Amino acid sequence: MIRDFGLLEVLTILQGMWTTLALSVVAFIGGGTFGTLVALARTSPWKWLRVATAAYIDFFQGTPMLMQLFLVYYGLPVFGFHVSAWTAVAIGLTFHASAFLGEIWRGGIQAVPKGQSEAASALGLGYIDRMRDVVLPQAIKLSFAPTVGFLVQLIKGTSLAAIIGFVELSRSAQIVASTTYKPLIAYGLAGAFYFAICFPLSRASAYFERRFSLKT
Amino acid sequence: MSYKFDFGVLLPYWPQLLHACLLTLWLAATAVICGFIIGIITVVARRSGLMFLRAIALTYIEIIRNTPFLVQVFFIFFGLPTVGISFTPWTAAFLALSLNCGAFSAEIIRGGVDAIPRGQFEAGAALGLKPLQVFRYIILKPALRVIYPALSGQFVLALLTTSIVSSISAEELTSTAQLLDSDLFRSFEIYIVATLLYFALSTIFSFIFKGIDRVFFSYPIK
Structure with a gap:
């Protein structure tokens, strides 16, 4: 049966938007947590740890995000973890985000002048105090704009969850498109919703870039 | 863990996988080149004196x-055929990727053009060069040097993005992997191999x- 494109259809797509937002927030928090570890490992004093993290980052930057999701989705059951599509997608996106955020924050950490951490060492601050009180506050400021920029990438990336059947914004548009047979409106509307989320973030990223990039 | 890995089943299919890699490369290369041309046109439109051209270019980039x-x-x-414009999966994939690369290239190219001092355009104009000549010799060439790293990164990104067109069953590496998956039921092995090929x-x-x-x-600049 072909349905009309009514309020119910718009609400279905809107529902998908909330799932997209929830997924993005979970992936960003998870990716941020592991990304911090990746960034610290990437700038650590031990060479083997730096090399290992560099390989980790290279892998995620050199393979398609869709393949990363496929590997988690089909790989977890192989290792005996039978999880829902939600969990699989959240884990996949967390890995992906941790590599990209780790690389962005590594840049931020290394952009803080070396004299700062040397001065902190000279004052007798240990690694944790040095990072927490001296280096990271400045690094966060420097990498704020690219972090918000990556958030836009991540939100757009959540659409790939639709391909493995997870119902978020793109997938709900797909469902509406096939029940109403009005793909132009369905995908147009989904695009508009993504735009409504991503455009302000893109502008914010550009604003932070102007605001924070020149002053160190 | 009771699962037994078996990559051997994929061995007879290597010509198919190689062909799929070439298709992926071909799609990425043509789309990036086409996207670069679209990007140049968009940048010219964004710098034009006509308000509506600037608005169109900006809307395209932001969308x-x-x-x-x-x-x-x-x-x-899926959408455009309902208004009478339909494509084969491959053409749709090429078109979508070109338009996508076009918008990102436009931003990269704009960054390169902005990096050139204004005095250089004015000097070109003062020497009696036509606007197109100014664009070609004074803007494009030095700008190309500035934007080269970002632009070559764009190709690698496009290469990874092509995997998404498998969702409209355009033939490339990911869709070939999906096809093999439905024949062999060895999802994990197949996607590991596909991922490594992309890598x-x-x-x-x-x-x-x-x-x-x-x-x-x-070469040195200063």
């Missing part, structure tokens, strides 16, 4: 950059582009 590629592909492949392709091309950069763009 493409702030919506997912998947939705763009679906819009072109190999992107690593090889990053390496080649770095080499080109060192050979052609390493």
